[in-house]
Amino acid sequence: MIRLELVPAFSPLEWPVFRQLRSGDVFGRGPAVTSARTRAIEPRTATADRVVQSVCPFCAVGCGQKVYVKDERVVQIEGDPDSPISRGRLCPKGASSEQLVNNPLRQTTIRYRAPYATEWQDLDRDTAIDMIADRFLEARRRGWQDRDDAGRPLRRTMGIASLGGATLDNEENYLIKKLFTAAGAIQIENQARI
Numbered sequence: 001m002i003r004l005e006l007v008p009a010f011s012p013l014e015w016p017v018f019r020q021l022r023s024g025d026v027f028g029r030g031p032a033v034t035s036a037r038t039r040a041i042e043p044r045t046a047t048a049d050r051v052v053q054s055v056c057p058f059c060a061v062g063c064g065q066k067v068y069v070k071d072e073r074v075v076q077i078e079g080d081p082d083s084p085i086s087r088g089r090l091c092p093k094g095a096s097s098e099q100l101v102n103n104p105l106r107q108t109t110i111r112y113r114a115p116y117a118t119e120w121q122d123l124d125r126d127t128a129i130d131m132i133a134d135r136f137l138e139a140r141r142r143g144w145q146d147r148d149d150a151g152r153p154l155r156r157t158m159g160i161a162s163l164g165g166a167t168l169d170n171e172e173n174y175l176i177k178k179l180f181t182a183a184g185a186i187q188i189e190n191q192a193r194i
């Protein structure tokens with residue numbers, strides 16, 4: 001779509017070629033080609049109250065982020081040039097992570113749909129954690145194999161497995177591996193290896 005902009009005080013000196021010569025922007029790549037609207041706006045980063053360093057939560061690369069906060073709300077997230085990992089860069093997913101915080105569709109409660117139910121319900125966190133722990137222990141017990149047919153010790157369960165995703169970092173993967181191995185699971189995998 002072509003937008004025509006009305007210059008309030010029109011003057012031949014505002015013609016592009018004159019603007020280029022007047023402003024010293026002879027190739028027309030800088031101030032000579034900015035519109036009045038562009039000149040009037042300022043970036044969200046300029047009005048932020050403070051900037052917080054963080055790490056992109058999307059994938060295991062762990063790019064550094066600068067989180068701009070205004071009135072205790074995240075207003076913009078950009079790449080952190082101080083990060084030795086990403087040196088100021090973010091991929092499109094990381095660059096859009098402000099929407100993770102502010103999207104009105106963001107899910108902020110624990111949702112549960114019981115077996116055969118057609119509706120979802122909210123659960124409080126302690127109830128949800130207890131339900132997961134109960135299922136974990138029960139599946140482990142039901143799938144437990146103590147010995148093989150020859151009487152050799154197995155001490156493992158076929159009832160539980162772990163499949164990690166790319167958003168898990170080293171420390172989380174370390175703890176998950178420890179937990180599942182201690183519980184007797186032998187199928188412990190990660191998306192990165194599949």
Ligand code: SF4
Nearest residue numbers: 056058059063091094
């Ligand atoms: S999703 Fe993109 S920006 Fe985020 S850590 Fe991975 S590569 Fe970096």
